[in-house]
Amino acid sequence: MSEERLPSRSENFSEWYNQLVLKAELADYAPVRGCMIVRPYGWALWENLQAALDRRFKATGHVNAAFPMLIPKSFLEREKEHVEGFSPQLAVVTIGGGEVLEEPLVVRPTSETIIGHMYAKWIKSYRDLPVLINLWNSVLRWEIRTKLFLRTSEFYWQEGHTAHATEAEAIAETLQMLDIYAEVSETEAAIPVVKGRKSESEKFAGARESYSIESMMGDTRALQSGTSHHLGQNFARAFDIRYLDRDNQQQFCWTTSWGLSTRMIGALIMVHGDDQGLILPPRLAPYQIVVVPISRDEAERGPVAEAVGRVAQQLTGFRVRIDDREGLTPGFKFNDGEMRGVPLRMEVGPKDVAQGTVTLARRDRPGRQGKESVPQEGLERRVADLLDDIQRSLFERALAFQKEHTHEPATYEEFKEVVQGGWALAWWCGEAECEAQVKEETKATTRNIPLDQPGGSGVCVHCGRPARERALWSRAY
């Protein structure tokens, strides 16, 4: 519960975000540095997102499993780029049961290595392929600078790990999972994305190619909210994952990995929220409707409660919360529901009882607008339509915002200007030092190289050398 206002979203985005996460009771700071507590309301949101993803993973043939949190340190050292990428961020266990361990164990920063070890053991024949396993777990990366949901030392996610007989299959898998992430983000979270390939400097440590979905937050900065990696044969060679093909020849597998984390919750907050608080998309909201009963005296209480009960019966197909907390005024509950981002509020008071109506208020319309009086009869139909409309309008609003702040600068001068408050889609020569210079000069980095390129060729927006692809540039979280 809260009663103070949030900082202004437009004036102090960062502070607005921090306080909203706490006040909406999504998460809290843990007593351990860099870690977060995900509170029930935040976890309910994650569970809904999990369900949306898991359904799609299963539909595409994946199965879930559990792997240990502790990994022999030597495993991390097997793949050269992987070590370099993750060493600085590892937490290492050196003592167990009071004894110094023979070999230190690392708390998993990601599971490619232990997966590689086990896949090598399990895969013998082309008949064993593909292996399509997903893990729902948490991982630990020693982060210096943290922010709830966006970057914490421990975070919750899913990591998918697959092994295939051919490169083409592995690439198809990598792109299939990227598509699933994009589809979940857009249809469930109502967050538009740009799918693309990561630059060499931004790709996953050990990957051959990394792909990401990138979204524009309310302050125009970009957030990578899902990644899918084609690992080539890098991990297969490091862990000796081989199979015997139809011609009785030993072949290395082609592997992939892909992950999406609770960071997506941060995206939901930053894309849809406003000065009043969260605005949650109906498909993921823990509660889609909050019912606020209103009665001035004992005589009204009974009929109102009866109407609420009747209405609740009609809405069993929705996630409904009846806010019958005592001693709180309706006004307080309105604000509380808005802060928590409940998509639809239903007020049931004496006037509604007298008229056989309820009052609906949609969260995505400002203030007291978006309120409407509807008959209790056939209510569920109107509720369903409104929730659909809210889901759609949140996406459209976010997409319009993203488009409005995405530019195609022709010159570097223009580029420098636009990346201060938006995204730039601009030709890039593909050279790492060019990218590094741009970052130095503007703080913008390549987010990805969008997959749907209009084609053609041009000159690098920074150095003027020939360029074959356009990159999406932005300041990022």
Add this chain to the structure above:
RNA sequence: CGGGGUGUAGCGCAGCUGGUAGCGCACCGCGUUUGGGACGCGGGGGUCGGCGGUUCAAGUCCGCCCACCCCGACCA
């Protein structure tokens, strides 16, 4: 890891030149309230971030440490 800032009740803060801790909100009880953040009365709650030092006496002065936040370099 560099620069800056903050640690006093759950949250936000006050506490002067040292004298034994307070305000608002939240919380508990009773009553009146309830269609946009109600009000009255009465309560409970503190190793003042930690350790050490100076002093008759430290929230206050000194030293060291720790944590968190903001801005930069690195990362989902």
